[in-house]
Amino acid sequence: MNFQRYAIYYAPPAEAEWGGFATRWLGWDMATGAEVPHPEAPDLPLPVSEITATPRKYGLHATIKPPFRLAEGKTRAALEADCAALCADLAPVQLDGLALARLGRFLALRPLGETAALTALAARTVEALDAFRAPAPEAEVERRRAAGLTPAQEENLTRWGYPYVMDAFRFHITLSGKLAKPVLGAVEATLARDLAPLLPAPFEIADLALVGEDVAGQFHLIHRYTLSG
Numbered sequence: 001m002n003f004q005r006y007a008i009y010y011a012p013p014a015e016a017e018w019g020g021f022a023t024r025w026l027g028w029d030m031a032t033g034a035e036v037p038h039p040e041a042p043d044l045p046l047p048v049s050e051i052t053a054t055p056r057k058y059g060l061h062a063t064i065k066p067p068f069r070l071a072e073g074k075t076r077a078a079l080e081a082d083c084a085a086l087c088a089d090l091a092p093v094q095l096d097g098l099a100l101a102r103l104g105r106f107l108a109l110r111p112l113g114e115t116a117a118l119t120a121l122a123a124r125t126v127e128a129l130d131a132f133r134a135p136a137p138e139a140e141v142e143r144r145r146a147a148g149l150t151p152a153q154e155e156n157l158t159r160w161g162y163p164y165v166m167d168a169f170r171f172h173i174t175l176s177g178k179l180a181k182p183v184l185g186a187v188e189a190t191l192a193r194d195l196a197p198l199l200p201a202p203f204e205i206a207d208l209a210l211v212g213e214d215v216a217g218q219f220h221l222i223h224r225y226t227l228s229g
Helices: 017-026 076-089 116-128 138-146 151-160 181-194
Strands: 005-010 062-068 093-095 097-103 106-112 203-205 207-213 219-226
Touching: 005 076, 005 219, 062 116, 076 116, 076 207, 076 219, 093 116, 097 181, 106 181, 138 151
Parallel strands: none
Antiparallel strands: 005 062, 005 207, 093 203, 097 106, 207 219
């Protein structure tokens, strides 16, 4: 399959019960490259398909290195080789757990406990693979600026092509689009009931995933690389 962009994600293991539920919640399975039926949620004010429409195409993930186009002269084979070498040198990260959280009017899963090692892992990944990143189109850069950036985020955008990396990185697994407040509360209650009891404690990041975006904008799992450093 030809991909228009690549990214490095944390992708929950397929065998994890919480990951399976959250994959169905979003409705897209990156590993199989197919839509999956949403769980039944008749008590919600909107269909799950509407609640998850924005994040669905990305699949269940936390972004480590944001999506990028390949730089001129770089190949997918070389990217895969460098991903393998990098992950062989990176150690797994242990965290206290995952918890359901509000990020403004979005819902996401956030890590519990000390996250310095996780932030360092993400920063190392962004920097080590940056040679593969083509400069973003100017329209994309301006769209990110329009959201309002701090000086540090502007510096990240200029240097790394994305505002929310390095010290501005915040690990999160998105579970919804932007929701109206009454809907947000109802969805949060449903996920607190159905997903929160399944969440891991402790929570380990044992591998990273190279993913690709197809021409329709859907993301697919290309390969998982074990963190063995």
